[in-house]
Amino acid sequence: MQDIVNFLVQHPEVLEQVIKGNASLIGLDKDQLISITEGFKEWESIGRRVPVWG
């Protein structure tokens, strides 16, 4: 997943098409695909959950 995320960070134009559903990423399963689209759409909310471990 590191390589895919890095590629999409470096190529926002591809990311935009993936999120819109105009481009697909080969070799990923359904969970991975959803995680990437959801993850890139909402990553700014990271760290806002209730802390669980100290």
Added chain:
Amino acid sequence: MNHFIDVEIPNADLNRTLHAFLDAKDQLHFSELAFYHYQSFGGTDTDAAETLGAGIELLILAFDIFDDLEDEDSPDEPWMKINRSVAMNAATALYTLGIKVVSSVSNDPAFLHKLIDYILQSSQGQHEDLRGKPVTEEECLDMIKRKSGSLVALSCVLGTMLATGKFNPTVESYALQLGIALQIENDYRGLFYNSKSDIVKNKRTLAYLFLKRKFNQSSIDLLKVFENEDKIADIEIKCYKEKLKEAGIPQYMYVMIQLAIQKFKRGIAELELEQEEKKWLASFLLNKFDKED
């Protein structure tokens, strides 16, 4: 929880010490996990569920203390402000008391077996973390699953077992994923704690492993900051956040959280519960950790 300390620990000084430790605890997420699983799977003995929850929270507090002592984290916590040997012994008492309280709710050997099994899994994950063993993403996820996922599984599985008398592998499976999601979130938050930055300590978190790939200049810059300056306080927080974003750290970690959540949701969908009950449980488990209280 105070009640169990008073019953089992007559030694006045240790008793006071444990109450002080307990007072520092402001969250009871793990007992809620056990309690709501107990309810969702048809349990009706509220006293037993509350005792289970109390025992689990005592155990979790003991693990938190061990973790801080091992990592030399959280200087403001009461156990970090006293003699380390005294703190260690008090945590051991708390840990033992936790096991005693949890095991008091069931005579089923399988219940006790699961309790011990998750504790041992978590200890092994912690060992790998302390040793800095994970090198790959997969190894890191496995370490997180053992270290943190096991404790979430302990709560969810024992709550379910107390209600049904049976081990439910589906509950174990999604609870492990929930634990992974929560730990990654915690690791992200840890990037901003100056005194306990995991990266400064070269801990093998997903963030560290991603930076170590040196995909871009920002990753290299951040690694230099951590290695040379030793403190993130020296960079402005805005600039630091921007560097993390340019490096792809929050995006990567959030994608990994989503991956664990997808697996969690699939697990919940497999439960043999009414649709409404599944929806409620999923929403409760996710929202519980999704909102600031």
